[in-house]
Amino acid sequence: MPKSLSRSQFKILLCSLIAITLLSSIKAPWPEELFLQHSLTMVFIIGWFFIQRKYQLSSSSTSLITIFILLHIFGARWLYSNVPYDHWLSACCNTNTQQLFGWTRNHYDRLVHLAYGLCFTLPLAEFFQRKGHSKQTSWHLAILWIMASSLFYEWFEWGVSLTLSAQDAEGYNGQQGDQWDAHKDILLASIGALLSLFIWRNQGKVMR
Numbered sequence: 276m277p278k279s280l281s282r283s284q285f286k287i288l289l290c291s292l293i294a295i296t297l298l299s300s301i302k303a304p305w306p307e308e309l310f311l312q313h314s315l316t317m318v319f320i321i322g323w324f325f326i327q328r329k330y331q332l333s334s335s336s337t338s339l340i341t342i343f344i345l346l347h348i349f350g351a352r353w354l355y356s357n358v359p360y361d362h363w364l365s366a367c368c369n370t371n372t373q374q375l376f377g378w379t380r381n382h383y384d385r386l387v388h389l390a391y392g393l394c395f396t397l398p399l400a401e402f403f404q405r406k407g408h409s410k411q412t413s414w415h416l417a418i419l420w421i422m423a424s425s426l427f428y429e430w431f432e433w434g435v436s437l438t439l440s441a442q443d444a445e446g447y448n449g450q451q452g453d454q455w456d457a458h459k460d461i462l463l464a465s466i467g468a469l470l471s472l473f474i475w476r477n478q479g480k481v482m483r
């Protein structure tokens with residue numbers, strides 16, 4: 276069985292993530308919308324505590340989930356659509372992504388949707404194996420879970436946006452005028468899941 280963090284190490288990790296989340300909220304540009312973003316962060320961290328205690332996911336899975344949470348915390352501070360990477364790129368290199376790639380929107384949210392597939396497929400495969408499924412079935416279920424959960428999340432975002440003003444809804448779901456935004460997000464998560472399958476199988480670190 277792959278090595279897992281000890282209980283004390285895992286508790287320290289969760290406390291650190293909670294602390295980082297709180298620190299990222301200090302002088303946030305959009306504090307009310309940030310609260311909405313991080314309500315799900317806290318729910319996930321609490322759920323992760325109980326899942327880890329019962330199923331003891333590997334240190335590789337724990338690292339991947341941590342990377343995803345950090346990417347989310349970083350993006351949530353600027354509501355994803357406003358992550359100022361163009362400003363930083365302009366300050367250090369006197370250019371921006373529109374000049375380099377022709378981008379007309381902020382693509383940080385695309386990165387995080389891709390990371391969702393990359394970072395959660397291995398943990399999900401381990402989880403399903405802990406539940407008694409074969410290795411092959413566990414990977415198939417993990418990929419299907421990524422696809423299905425991405426779809427349900429887009430439905431959830433749509434449902435939440437119906438309860439908000441037009442401005443707040445745009446700030447929350449970050450569509451940025453792209454009518455195909457949800458479709459692209461689901462596709463990127465699915466691509467991330469398939470890439471994860473390829474990477475971990477070739478690394479020989481899939482649970483046996």
